Every structure is written in C-alpha cells, then in structure tokens.
Amino acid sequence: MVNWQSPEVIERTMAAYVIIVYVLLGVYIWYLILSFHHVELELLLRRVRFRIAHIPYLVARYAHLATLAATISMTSGKHSSSDTISTPESCSNLALMRIVSVCSDLALATSNCNLAIRAIALWRHDRKISCVLGGMCIVDCCFAIGLGFTGVSVFWTSQHTICTIGVNPRAKPAVLCFYLFSK
Secondary structure (H helix, E strand, O other): OOOOOOHHHHHHHHHHHHHHHHHHHHHHHHHHHHHOOOOHHHHHOOOOOOOOOHHHHHHHHHHHHHHHHHHHHHHOHHHOOHHHHOOHHHHOOHHHHHHHHHHHHHHHHHHHHHHHHHHHHHOOOOHHHHHHHHHHHHHHHHHHHHHHHHOEEEEEEOOOOEEEEEEOHHHHHHHHHHHHHHO
16 A cells, blocks of 8 residues: 655655646647647737637636646756755745646636637527626636635645645635636
C-alpha cells in the first residue's frame, strides 16, 4: 500500500504534476496556434466584426493560457528544488496562487458563458432567455473573480515540511456552490 504522506511519494507526485502541466501547456499552445487564424487573426484584420460574444471566448482562451503559465512559473525554477520548497519562506507565493485561482475560475466561468451564448442562439435570441442567461453569466464571472481572490490559502505544513495550497476554510461553502453551479 502506498503511504501518501511519505515525503518521497509527495515529491514524486509533485514531479509528475509538473510534467503534466508542461504537457498541457504544450498541447494548449499548439491548439492556440492552430486555431489563431479562425478568430483572433480575423478580428485583427477586421474581416470579422467584433461582437460581444467574442469577449467570453477570448477571455476563456487567454485566462486558461495564463493559468497554465502561472502554474508553471510557480512549479519551475527555484520552487522546484526540494531545498526551497521545504522552507517556510516558500509559502510567500500567495499572490501568484491568487492569479492562478482567479484565471482558472474566470476561464471556467467564461466557458460557461460560451455555452450560454449558444443556448441564447438556439432560443432565437428570446429576450427573457437572453436576460436570464446573460445575468447568470455576469453573476458567475463576478463570483469567479471574487472567489479567486478570497478562496485560496497557502500555509506551511510542519508535519511534512512542505508548503501546502488549499481552500480558505471560510470560503469552502462558496467554492462548493461555484463548482456546483459551473458544472
């Protein structure tokens, strides 16, 4: 049986996590390059008129990219060696963690807005449906930004001598509601 609290297992898990994030960033950048000419280039060259529906699409794409880049910057360089992760000073990364949290929550919320825009189109832009879904999207995005700033905590675990990232205990009900609403 694996001892999940063993420092060796924790370090191996962290190494696997870093590799997975690098692979995800590579795949995502490849996807961005392949699909850049469909929307962004068309908007830049003014071949497609800018519409409000482009906002959640573009925010979701680049918030996800920012999330992956910030996660890599947190886990690479000086933070990846066991000497610096195993010091209480390594827990001073709260600002970067909040950036990751806000960007990832915002990417999820704006992806939901993309789905809502499709539902609005299916309902042939009915005013009531548009108002309800549009209001839900605005509330979801505001909630994502607020939760991203307040929902993350970084603390030192002396038992494992490692910096731990977790959910702020006061924000647990809000995190649960956000993810239940977003799924």
